Amino acid sequence: MAILKDGGLIIYPTETCYGIGADATNAEAVKKVLDFKGSRGGKPISVAVFDKKMAGKYVIVNETADNLYQKFLPGPLTVVSKSKTKTDPALQAGKETLGIRIPDYPLVLEIVRKFGKPVTATSANTSGKKTPYCLEDVLKYTTKKRLALVDLFLDAGRLPYNPPSTVVDTTLNEPQILRQGEIKIKITSQNTFISNSENETKKIASKIFERYAGILKSKCLIFALQGELGAGKTQFAKGLAKTLGIRDNIVSPTFTIIREYPFKLDLQRTGLCKSIFYHLDTWRLERGEELLDLGLESMLKPGNIVAIEWLQKVRPILEKIVEKKKARVVWVVIDSLFENKRRISCQSEK
């Protein structure tokens, strides 16, 4: 305890491997941990706390994190949440998040509880060297200079070989944030359709498209899609592509974020026009503004069509587009009623 208070380093056993601990709120102590670890490759360092309540002092525990704390902690899991930056910023390696561990090892929990402050939780090896499961591992693979930084070694013999903790980030698509971005559409008999299958969803997409197709002569058309996981947003996009005569198979853009499909738009009178159907998915974006960085504005040319999944994350950007009349936005909400039944409603301001 005195060692931690004085900014010293301890090596301690956990349910995975030996960890190296220091007062996570003491910049000098954290610096020593970083020196011990060597080149960290810009990776952040997690901290060990005693329980969820203590975690709440240092990070914002959202719904997803709360679920994980309840189910799996203490245990070999690192839960990443938005940091309240009450710990040394060097731990976060430039990011806004902090990883929290509650080791399933009574001795460590007792130390953290008594100490009352979070303790760094990273394996006690120089980066790139062997993960240590016993004292010899540490001594063998660490330079003398680095070992000199350590003040205390809590030896619990050889630990069972358990892999390092699994890291999950809870800040992506936080349910609460998604809800804040949700739009509501007033249901009328004109703007609402019921779908009983993926095929019907595609046909409804085609119907909705036809209503606004005329606008393409002078503007870009954006279909902003809202619907829970599995609601059929990609099916809707498949329906649009089919209507546009695109033969490529439309696959989920979740991983790639943007997929583009060139097609020829048939504008009666003026003839064929070379256009692009952009299929976007904001699911993996940390921030909605990334879509601007990825060139959303350059897509907004007359004749082009943009379908965006998870509009909740970019709603302010889309509203600005509507305001500046840069494109016509059709808002589409897909609600799951029963297993295969969906209610699809749409709306668009002139």
Place this chain on the structure above:
Amino acid sequence: MKKNFIILAIDTSCDETSVAVTRDDRVLSNVIASQVEFHKEYGGVYPMLAKRKHQEFIDPAIREALRRGRVAWKDVDAMAVTVGAGLAPALEVGVAKIKELAKKYQKPVISVSHMEAHLLSSFAKNSKGNGPFLKIKPQFPILGLLVSGGHTQLVLMKDFGEYQLLGETLDDAAGEAFDKVAKMLGLGYPGGPIISELAKTGEPKYELPVAMVNSGDLNFSFSGLKTACLYKLQKLGIVADKPAFAKPACRSGRASAGKQFYCDFAASFEKVLIESLMVKLKKAIESYRPRQIVLGGGVINNLPLRQASRKVARKYDLRVFIPHNNKLLTDNAAMVGVCAYYQAKRNDFVKDIEKLDRQPNLNF
């Protein structure tokens, strides 16, 4: 072609800015920018925006790859860049950089397909020359199963440079299914590692449909498995069954489920996902009679998937090859360098560097 052909390779196909140096089929360095300490160079703030991240990381990543590979610019024989498939604005960063470097250093350029590079990742050797294809030579045709966050493909390789796409996903990639199901369960991101970890202590007792068993072709579909998981979780009361009408507070019934439930559900999902892949792997083996099998892509980190693939292969007396290092599975430039080496051997260089452009929809 000369021996000890040194290539500097760049991959900016999606999230990672990666630069590698290869000598023939050996990897001398494989730098993935998010894992390198560059922060000092731009004030310590990690850029959040995808394209900007590539622009800021690429120069330090090139320097670091050359340093770690102990190679100077004058020793570089050619440069390689991924032109597709991927995220167009990200690919543009790599292509623009290669054009700039080609002008500056007057080196030949090789344009590489990201998925071909994944397919050839098992041919990569480490700096000492060790790798999967060491004692055993490649015997064509080779069947490749590529499974990642953005792709799920079966490819027949008749020779280097001669490929036939046999099947691919019609909707979601397998890796994406892991992420989405993890989200339904409230497990955070990414979904692969945590689902695999929970599945270890789970019993696959929930019945889920194996996708596309009777489709008659070699394509995959994982969107159906995703919705099947959703319906199952609704029935079990874990996810509200009428989210449209539920009040936010009662949307989630997760509180009622215990830890074992998560492990069991993860095991059930993982089992069915692997089974969906194996059904098509078997079918591809029977239809095309390959002599060897290679695996590639980030989802190949999943051990039960490796075991299942080996088990299937053993039935047909086939050997499975997996990259020697896990870093070669997720997106990386070393595989691009190795792929480029085989392209250089068949004289497949870019003829007009000015016309080089990104091809976000590039496929086999």
